[in-house]
Amino acid sequence: MLMMLIAAEASCLDEVRADPVRAAQIAGAWHLKGGGVLARQCLAFAYLAQQRWPSAATAFEQAAREAAAGRDEAVAANLWVQAGNARLAGGEYAAARLALDKALSAPDLTGMARGEARLDRARANVGLNALAEARTDLDEALKLAPDDPLAWLLSATLARRMGDLDRARADIAAAGTRAPDDAMVALEAGQIALAAGAPAAARLAFEAAIKAQPGSDAAGMAQAALDRLAPAGQPEAP
Template sequence: MLLFFLAQAAQPSCTDQIAADPVKAAETAQSWAARGGGALARQCAGLAYVAQERWAEAATAFEQAARDAKPNEQLAAANLWVQAGNARLAGADPRGAVAAFDKALVSGLLSGPAKGEIRLDRARANVAAGDVQAARADLDEALRLVPEDPLAWLLSASLARRMDQLDRAQADIAEAAKRSPDDASVALEAGRIALAAGSLPAARLAFQAAIKNQPGGEAAKAAQAELDRLGGSTAPKPE
């Protein structure tokens, strides 16, 4: 989740309180907001809710902070909409996330890599919302803006596989692997693409690589499940 503070001097005790007691920090931030703390106070509340994984409350706080931002704080407001979008996405509200990312982008204040990362975020939200065409457009733009980000290539490959565009999926996962050769998630997706293309040996090798690259991780567990489903294959022994 992208974190952005409106001002470096914004209530220095806020982050300290969140680390010590996020529940108390949220109460303090809400009290601060009631006394006229404005966007800074509401952002602090949002961060406290994030620490508690109270995603809906966090998103609402970030949205309120964005609306409370002063005219000379509109870049900060755009970043607050990004925070809101990520909180909505974490809280399984992809349509709310898309709406928040839309507000961040429509400001026109975010450009270059920052804009590319938001397009990645909105692509994830659009996939979760079931709008694959919108997700494809977001990913294509993200690849233009942040071509060195392996996540952009990984997400693009995964979406291409889901859309049964296997040639593109294979090309994009190869780009992801160039940029992050030891990433278990990349190896997992490579295996799924190989499986979709009917190449069982390549799929098994990729799934085994995912397990070797990140033993015990979520991608490794998913890769082992794929191997178990295929049968007749076991995870590589630790070296």
């Protein structure tokens, strides 16, 4: 029976990659035939592939409730995390925080997975402008997932927004150690330098962002920031 379920899930995920619209139809039919949690999860992946964020989140939430009803709390917690990420992708920050609250209420979510969920909830809290709550979540995420450069990047960005430039500089340095060629890290280093009144250092960081990942969104933002700076060698506007 287990092998049949694994084969059915693999077949559906293959279909997601090939034709997500058809995959959604397959997953729906699979669930009606008793596919349970795996069918709902596959349906959610099909919606994700179509960038139908609310539909994906709803499917993940339904799968999480079904898993919890079957007393598979560890699976339910992970599904709530996936639901929260789908809500984040759709800009539904309050719904994302609610889903992530449910995930984090499960003792089965531990270690790095718990750290990543705290990171995700921090993102939701930032979206809701609940910066103090985001700071608490990020501090915990850094303890549980200390090797994740995104956690350090977001911590640095939050510190800058909260006016703690010493913390921002320390955290962006930690992010740079873990992801030395990441354009978003270089971009944030430039923003922190600007906030600290160091335009020359900011220029170097923005140029590094463009060089690291030319054509990326981060490179575009870095170029826009450079365009707002005075040309090299000229004094900045007061």
